[in-house]
Amino acid sequence: MGQQFTYLTTEGLAERIHYDARTIRDSLKDSVLIEGIHYFRPFGGRKILYVWENIERDMWNGADDHVTIPMASGGICNGG
Template sequence: MTYMTSEQLAEKLNYTTRYVRNILTHEVLVEGRHYIRPFGRRRILYLWENIEADMFEDAVPNIPMANGEKCHG
């Protein structure tokens, strides 16, 4: 698992650190899935693999198939 600070995540996603802290952390990302607070402290560490996986999951359209199932592709 790759742990990142808000500064590192902002650089990787090409966002500002302020946007990561104020918008993504409070409105998009889920504590325990996308970030943790080690040792119950204020500092936040982001979990890159989970963030990346969810970004790609949201980016791939669900295409309905003839039998009603969904195809990710």
């Protein structure tokens, strides 16, 4: 069988990366978390499931590229 994936709800992802769920929905989704790579909508519905392994891979891959600082307002400041 193929690779096993860990699927997370927005709240589950928020717990895992220590971000507010609203920040994920409003600031990260569709800017750094891309549909079809980092998340999908099972059965064409409204519910979103995030693929932990792809998110973790890209968090580590992007760690050396640039510095991002989470802001209190929920935005992200790009440094470096």
